[in-house]
Amino acid sequence: MTALRKTIAVLPGDGIGLEVTHAAIQILKDCAAAFGHHFEFHEFPFGGNAIDNFGAPLPPETLAGCRASDAILLGAIGGPKWESLPFGTRPEAGLLGIRKELGLYINLRPIRLRPALRAISPLRPERLGDCDFEIVRELAGDIYFGEHKITKEKASDLAEYSVFEIERVARYSFERAAARNGHLTSVDKANVLASSTLWRDTVTALGREYPGVTLDHLYVDNAAMQILLRPAQFDVILTGNMFGDILSDEAAALAGSIGLIPSLSRGRTDQPALYEPIHGSAPTLAGKDVACPLGAILSATLMLRESFGLNAESQWIEDAIDRILEKGYRTADIAEPGGRVVGGSEFTAKIRSELQAAPAQHAQRSSGA
Ligand code: IPM
Numbered sequence: 001m002t003a004l005r006k007t008i009a010v011l012p013g014d015g016i017g018l019e020v021t022h023a024a025i026q027i028l029k030d031c032a033a034a035f036g037h038h039f040e041f042h043e044f045p046f047g048g049n050a051i052d053n054f055g056a057p058l059p060p061e062t063l064a065g066c067r068a069s070d071a072i073l074l075g076a077i078g079g080p081k082w083e084s085l086p087f088g089t090r091p092e093a094g095l096l097g098i099r100k101e102l103g104l105y106i107n108l109r110p111i112r113l114r115p116a117l118r119a120i121s122p123l124r125p126e127r128l129g130d131c132d133f134e135i136v137r138e139l140a141g142d143i144y145f146g147e148h149k150i151t152k153e154k155a156s157d158l159a160e161y162s163v164f165e166i167e168r169v170a171r172y173s174f175e176r177a178a179a180r181n182g183h184l185t186s187v188d189k190a191n192v193l194a195s196s197t198l199w200r201d202t203v204t205a206l207g208r209e210y211p212g213v214t215l216d217h218l219y220v221d222n223a224a225m226q227i228l229l230r231p232a233q234f235d236v237i238l239t240g241n242m243f244g245d246i247l248s249d250e251a252a253a254l255a256g257s258i259g260l261i262p263s264l265s266r267g268r269t270d271q272p273a274l275y276e277p278i279h280g281s282a283p284t285l286a287g288k289d290v291a292c293p294l295g296a297i298l299s300a301t302l303m304l305r306e307s308f309g310l311n312a313e314s315q316w317i318e319d320a321i322d323r324i325l326e327k328g329y330r331t332a333d334i335a336e337p338g339g340r341v342v343g344g345s346e347f348t349a350k351i352r353s354e355l356q357a358a359p360a361q362h363a364q365r366s367s368g369a
């Protein structure tokens with residue numbers, strides 16, 4: 001077993017971002033102790049708190065700290081306190097800023113219904129089937145980053161994609177699909193939008209390089225419907241920034257709660273990737289210890305796998321999570337009749353004691369590193 005030394009930049013952000021990143025750090029520390037790794041955590045201001053204390057949602061020191069790290073763990077940003085600020089100065093501008101500055105053009109959102117949580121999906125079991133797919137959302141272009149204009153009478157947002165931008169995220173998606181079940185569904189609105197026409201043509205052309213992957217295309221309206229009708233048909237979904245934002249919230253609901261879904265954002269492989277739960281800062285829940293820490297903890301396990309190659313470590317944590325869920329422990333958002341609803345910190349403590357109970361030998365033996 002090779003012990004790894006890694007520096008992790010932590011951007012807790014606002015609201016429940018603080019609680020859930022704290023939970024994820026505790027689990028990562030347990031992992032380091034059990035497997036003999038050394039993880040160093042450096043916290044940086046980001047989002048609303050950074051506006052309050054440093055005058056900007058993404059202070060230069062935060063960006064520099066992220067660049068100097070091996071991976072970034074982000075909580076959530078925003079809240080009513082900053083909603084009336086002009087867009088470019090709001091917490092959300094910090095999130096878009098960090099994506100742009102770090103060149104994070106790939107956003108991976110795994111949608112997997114954990115076996116113990118089948119009952120809480122809003123979809124009936126017979127429709128649900130084996131719900132396990134990944135959404136790859138392009139993260140650095142589209143209507144998010146085109147020119148935004150607003151006057152008193154009129155407003156517009158420009159949706160733009162270049163072949164270069166489409167190809168780089170599509171390539172990642174084909175590779176992802178090839179490593180899974182070999183099925184890629186590209187989602188666009190090519191019956192109406194020029195940017196989607198280029199999207200479809202580019203993905204189709206690139207597909208010739210991946211004969212082992214079956215490629216199909218869906219219009220986004222149909223895709224939204226198919227996700228609810230028959231989620232098991234999907235393996236990897238590739239889509240643009242705007243559609244990916246919407247479809248990933250929809251898909252998260254199938255897996256039981258938006259509180260459960262982690263994400264990976266990355267660009268070039270020699271740059272640090274960023275991991276964050278896809279939920280928001282939930283200001284009304286903040287500080288009440290009710291938020292589900294799983295989105296953040298699963299972001300940490302995604303980090304272990306995708307950035308550090310620590311598959312056994314990641315599995316060790318995910319197995320403990322599944323055992324805790326099987327024992328009936330639930331946070332409020334995933335509560336079930338008969339289940340035991342606990343606060344976020346108690347839920348994390350349960351996972352930690354489950355980790356302690358997993359034999360350390362098993363941990364050592366199963367480390368692939
Ligand atoms: C997300 C969020 C962000 C987005 C917001 C907070 C800017 O909804 O990460 O999905 O739209 O990308």
Ligand code: MG
Pocket residue numbers: 245246249
């Ligand atoms: Mg979103």
